[in-house]
């Protein structure tokens with residue numbers, strides 16, 4: 345077989361590049377070692393008729409009109425605002441920690457005072473990273489910062505990463521803000537919606553172009569010598585590509601436990617976080633995400649963070665620490681020596697990307713390739 349582009353990985357990065365290149369008249373072969381398309385965003389109907397996400401709950405949100413318009417060619421959308429609660433001191437309170445959370449946890453007097461100070465200091469609508477709030481001198485704001493840090497953030501981070509917050513790059517802690525607002529939505533992005541028929545249906549349409557051939561259950565090593573290709577786009581793990589030449593790039597993995605709930609609903613919102621108790625970090629009820637209100641039962645997903653061991657479980661989250669970044673740069677130097685080979689995506693770039701960021705990165709790489 346002879347193709348213009350061999351693309352390794354049929355997740356958002358690989359599928360976007362395959363679709364764009366095929367539409368530009370290139371012959372593309374996509375290989376994925378899994379038995380399905382969609383990468384980590386893959387969804388499927390479980391034995392009880394509930395649409396579930398095999399690799400953990402995926403909620404689509406973006407501020408990019410370009411990405412939203414692009415994906416809208418392959419799916420209709422179901423409007424969905426994700427809401428999350430955290431169990432803190434036995435109460436289920438809104439997350440991100442917001443002005444609404446103050447009201448749920450503290451006396452009206454204390455909540456009023458904290459609200460006033462937060463608005464005066466940061467402005468209504470601000471997202472204040474928890475580590476930033478800890479730098480404040482005002483005793484009330486310090487109290488709040490320490491409270492959030494201890495009750496919402498510290499235990500969750502330890503469970504999620506197996507590391508203390510200080511051992512991680514500030515980019516991780518920046519993802520945990522105090523929101524100076526009464527908005528109880530988990531995301532504030534301009535576009536928030538779920539693909540109406542699910543992610544897998546979206547991927548099927550992306551990959552339906554006659555210029556695209558697809559081989560599943562096929563590791564790229566199996567086709568390397570068999571297929572003639574002018575260019576290679578690799579969205580698998582960068583360290584694996586180079587035979588772990590500079591040592592493994594650390595990842596955190598997860599185990600998912602799906603559980604049938606006999607009644608129509610198990611929890612009042614899509615996700616409940618457990619920062620301080622249980623070995624799992626959060627529980628998601630898929631029906632909130634998919635809108636299958638008509639089903640008399642429900643499926644829950646429990647997430648258990650665990651260490652990543654190549655060949656044993658999946659590499660989910662790159663561990664953002666400076667020493668890992670240095671190792672990544674060594675691999676990047678190796679990558680630059682290769683002609684006609686591009687690395688992209690969550691594993692190829694060793695970056696935490698949300699789905700929209702993976703698509704944006706792929707669209708940008710396509711522009712670079714197309715314009716030489």
Ligand code: FAD
Pocket residue numbers: 352353354355356357358375376377378382383384385399400401402403404405562563564565579580581598660661688689690691697698699700702
């Ligand atoms: P992937 O989806 O990982 O695809 C890479 C593909 O390459 C895989 O299918 C893999 O099998 C294949 N592959 C790798 N190596 C080889 C090889 N050697 N040969 C053949 N095939 C190979 N994003 C959001 O926007 N919202 C969310 O709510 C959200 N929730 C998430 C929850 C979890 C638990 C996780 C782990 C991620 C979440 N994400 C979320 C992020 C989202 O999963 C990624 O943005 C997206 O999957 C990135 O796509 P990708 O194509 O770069 O990588």
